[in-house]
Amino acid sequence: MSAPGKIILHGEHAVVYGKPALATSLNLRTTIHLSGNDGSIFILCLPSIDINKAWEVTDLELLYSTIQEGNGSIPSSPDTATLSRLRQFTDAEDGNAKDLAIIVFLYLHSQIIGSRGSLAALRVVVGSDLPVGAGLGSSAAYSVSLAAVLLVLAGQIRQIPNSWTREELGLVNSWAFEAERIIHGNPSGVDNAVSTYGGLILYRKGEALKPARGNSLQVVIVNSHVPRSTKRLVEKVKERLDKYPEIIRPMLESMEALVVKALDTMQGFENSDANVCYDILEELIDINQSQLNVLGVGHLSLEHICLLCQQNDFHCKLTGAGGGGCAFVLIRPDASKEKVKTLIKSIEEAGYMSWLTSIGGSGVTLHESMPLSS
Amino acid sequence: MSAPGKIILHGEHAVVYGKPALATSLNLRTTIHLSGNDGSIFILCLPSIDINKAWEVTDLELLYSTIQEGNGSIPSSPDTATLSRLRQFTDAEDGNAKDLAIIVFLYLHSQIIGSRGSLAALRVVVGSDLPVGAGLGSSAAYSVSLAAVLLVLAGQIRQIPNSWTREELGLVNSWAFEAERIIHGNPSGVDNAVSTYGGLILYRKGEALKPARGNSLQVVIVNSHVPRSTKRLVEKVKERLDKYPEIIRPMLESMEALVVKALDTMQGFENSDANVCYDILEELIDINQSQLNVLGVGHLSLEHICLLCQQNDFHCKLTGAGGGGCAFVLIRPDASKEKVKTLIKSIEEAGYMSWLTSIGGSGVTLHESMPLSS
Known part of the structure; x- marks a missing residue:
């Protein structure tokens, strides 16, 4: 089973002020x-974040018997006692x-497989292409692939690839989404929706998410490695808005108009000249990057990355909170391998x-048969 | 006599669409x-553009007797015959x-000093700090200092410095302005107004220019040396507006709101904390530079210059048409000499x-006494 990450194509920050944003699945995937x-040992292994747990199945059965009873067909949040019991079981530190x-x-396993009765001993290995905490939806990709x-396994959805x-x-x-709430407190639900459905999602505060099909496009994702606080960047935009309304x-x-145009263009590939669509998408990337700079969420590293792209005739914008974090570069299908290689080399040489x-x-995808016993 | 160049602080390009723009005098001056x-030789010397003319005074008298009669107190445009006669006299090539x-x-001399009667033999030497054709108002500085x-000399204005x-x-x-019309065809009149009055000028298409006092601020002007066509850049904005209205x-x-805020701030130094004013001006520079990038009039060289400034903790924007040309960097009064030196070094090392x-x-300024005979 695998599920993709996500990037925000356009609309980040404006979305805080009721404008629409456009997110899309990112084919860096988390695979389970x-x-x-x-024997009787249950193993959970996430090598990318250095987790290697082995529990006696009977210990898990005992734990699950003390928490809320689950029903795989009815998604629900953990009650306070359950969350507290799970935290205690894992010696959890706040926010780790x-x-x-x-x-x-443990929560999804107990609730979906059933928290009463005997459990099968399983080996769950989670691999991921996604960097953690880089705004690329790594936790949603984990939550979605795990839920799926x-x-x-519980027979709640069929074991038939892609249907x-x-x-x-x-x-x-x-x-x-329930898993994301445990991790993030109050997530928008966009990351898990993109990871589940794939394609594009248009979202706006207070409105239902609108999944949409669009063309699959090649990109280079660049991580500036500059750590940033989304909260601080959202505050910064608020300060600028208050100072210069x-x-x-x-x-x-x-920015709202740009999101609408981008969605139209992403959906219009089939009925239009692809070159014209790419031209528009490239222009929208440039425009939106400059708009985000107007809001003050740029960063020297992002400017540097954009400059490297421009010098190689590619178009690039930050994605997500800005102030560092990640950027994406659109790669046209007619860009030569040599040219893309040169771009990547210049980005990596710059550190x-x-x-x-x-x-x-694609969103969440079943790749192989799995044991049906629970 | 000297007169300053100009830069557009904010509002370039938006001004084409009826928005206000803010220009200010630039203390790179043309001096006469x-x-x-x-003897009987009249000399006109502009070493910066390689002009070194010597005429017999009698030849000028003869020329002036064949063109329209001037009146120094009534500015007027040359009639077609006069312009053609002057072009013939100088073997002029179109647009040179x-x-x-x-x-x-020749036109200003004939009209202001008088085109009938005897002329004094003079030596007119014009020096200039201003690069030609870089959008810094070199022709206006020449026209203003020459007219003054x-x-x-004609006794039309008093020979009293600064009053x-x-x-x-x-x-x-x-x-x-008449001189500028000969040079540019259909100039806005902003360049000569800034060069004459100094300070700030707010202007908007179809409205009278509004001269305003503001603080004098230190800047570094950077010439990207990238040649650009203002006409082409104006067209480019038009294309983007038509494509993405x-x-x-x-x-x-x-951009209009930004110009208003910039003018307020420039005029508010006396009643405000200067540090706060500089903070605002720096932010407006960043914002406006990004806005101009949204319009598509940036250039790799300008991005590079802005990046060098950011790396040295200075704020920079293009001025004028963009697409190359010049940029300015605001220098706060508390910036150390060392820091400014480092900035300039990094700019010049980048070519x-x-x-x-x-x-x-100041605008046009009388620096020394001049011969009163004409």
Whole structure:
């Protein structure tokens, strides 16, 4: 089972002020391999964040008997006692990403497989292409792939690659959202929706998410490695808006119009000249990057990355909070391998990390048969 | 006699769409030294553009007797016959900057000093700090200083340093505008107004120019040396506006609000904490630079210059048409000499030319006594 990460294509920050944003699946994926384990040991292994847990199945059965009873077909949040019991079981520290990953696993496992009765000994190995905490939706990819694998195991969704119904995907998405709530407190639900459904999602505060199909496009993701606080950057935009309302308010209007145009273009590939679509997308990337600079969420490292892209005739913008973090570069299908190689070389020589991948592709995907016994 | 160049602080390009723009005097000056010349030879010398003319005074008298009769107190445009006669006299090629400088000299000299009767032999030496064709108002500085020196010589304005009345300055400005029309065809009149009055000028298409006092601020002017066509850049913005009206129109609103805020701030130094004013001006520079990038009039070289400034903790924007050309960097009064030196070094090492100077200062200025005989 695998599920993709996400990037925000356009609309970040403006979304805080009720404007729409456009997110899309990122084909850097989190993959879960599930296999039966001999004996009575249950194993959870996430090498990318250095988790390697082995529990006696009977210990898990005992734990699950003391927490709320789950029903795989009815996604629900943990009650306070359950959360507290899971935290206690894992010796969790507040906000520790590793602890949260384990708690999410135990919660989904207990609720979807059933918290009463005997458990199978399993070996759950989670691999991920996604950097953690870089705004690329790594926790949602984990939550979605985990929910999906457990729902298949529980027989709640069918074990048939790539043919889940809207309802089955809805169930995966809802459980993943519960997991995301444990990890993030009050997430928008965009990351898990993108990871579940793939493609594009248009979202706006207070409105239902609008999944949409778009073309799958090649990109290079660049990690500036500059740590940033989303909260601080959102505050910074608020300060600028309060200080210069007459300047910033029209900017937000402009950003809204850009999101609408980007969605139209992403959806219009089939009926238009692809070259014209790419030209527009490149222009929108440049425009939106400058708009985000107007809001003050740029960063020297991002300017540097954009400059390297420009020098190589590519177009690039920050994605997510800005102030560091990640950027994406659109790669046209007619860009020669040599040219892309030169771009990547110049980015990496400047000390940034990059991934050549795609956006707009499949959501959660079943890749192989899994043991059906729970 | 000297007159300053100009930069556009904010509002370039938006001004094409009826929004206000803010221009200010640039203390890179064109200086005219006038002295009596022994004998009958009249000398016009502009070493910076390689002009070194010597005429028999009688030849000028003969020329002037064949063109329209001037009146120094009534600025007027050359009629077609006069312009054609002057072009013929100078063997002028179409649009050649050197030829235009000579024609402007002959026209103003004939009209202000008088085109009938005997002329004094003079030596007119024009020096300039301003690069030609870089959007820094070099032709206006020439036209203004030339008009002023001739008007003093003709007794039309008084030979008293720094105490010209509004009317006297108005006469200088009007003659300079006539000169600018010969050079540029259909100039806005902003360059000559800034060069005449100094300080700030707020202007908007179809409205009277609004001269305003502001603080004099230190800047570094950077010449990217990238040649650009203002016409082409104006077309480029038009194309982007036509292609993305919903995105670009609000940008223009935003740029208008920024100009208003910048003017307020420039005029507010006396009643505010200077540090707060500088903070605002720096932010407005960053914002406006990004806005201009949204319009698509940036350039790799300008991005590079802005990046060098950011790396040295300074704020920078393009000025004028963009797409190359010049940029300015605001220098706060508390910036150490060492820091400014480091900035300039990094700019010049990158292959750009720079001038440490000031904006917002005096307009046309009489520096020394001149011969009163004409």
